[in-house]
Amino acid sequence: MKNKRKRWKNGVILIPVLCVLLLTGCGLFQEEKIKLRDLDFTVLSDEKIPEELKTVIVEKGTEPFHLTYSDDQNLYISIGYGQQKTGGYSIAVDELYLTEDAIYVGTTLLGPEITGQKKGAEKPSTPYIVIKTEFLDKTVIYE
Structure with missing residues (x-):
């Protein structure tokens, strides 16, 4: 018992x-991601995008994508949102920061109703962004 x-x-x-x-x-x-620092960056216009990266972006066509490209001086982070039904979209960079193990990037697709853009709204578009920052040999994590 x-x-x-x-x-x-x-x-x-x-x-x-x-x-x-x-x-x-x-x-x-x-693992807890601890932000070491925010990274300075520039959003590039089409004319400033390196030709090799521009070629790959064109090859992606209408599909969403995440790409990185470096030239040993700069790191280029590119994010495409795929084909949208209309034009007038823009992309906001919410965050770009460094941790011990990686670079974290967060963006938001802003629709024409938010951006207030009407021009070209009747045609489909494929919005993307290319961000230029310092070269760091780290993995890029897209949030």
Whole structure:
């Protein structure tokens, strides 16, 4: 009889402990990204985009894409949102920062209703952005 009570007591303690471990376990293995610093950047016009990168962007056509390109002095981060039904879109850079392991970039596609642009709205468009920043040999994470 004492053996059964001991097992039952162990089960009562063990079940809540397992639940806590399962609920917090996923968070234990996630690495915390600590921002070291914001990165300075320039949004490039079509004329300033390196030809090699421009060629790859054209090849992507109407599909969404994330590209990086470097020339040992600068890092170029390009994000395309794919074909949109109308024109008048723009892209905002929300964040560009460095962590110990990576560069994080976040952008938002702004529609014609937000940008107030009406010209060319009847034609489909393929909005993209090219961001130029300092060369860093890090992986780029798109958020």
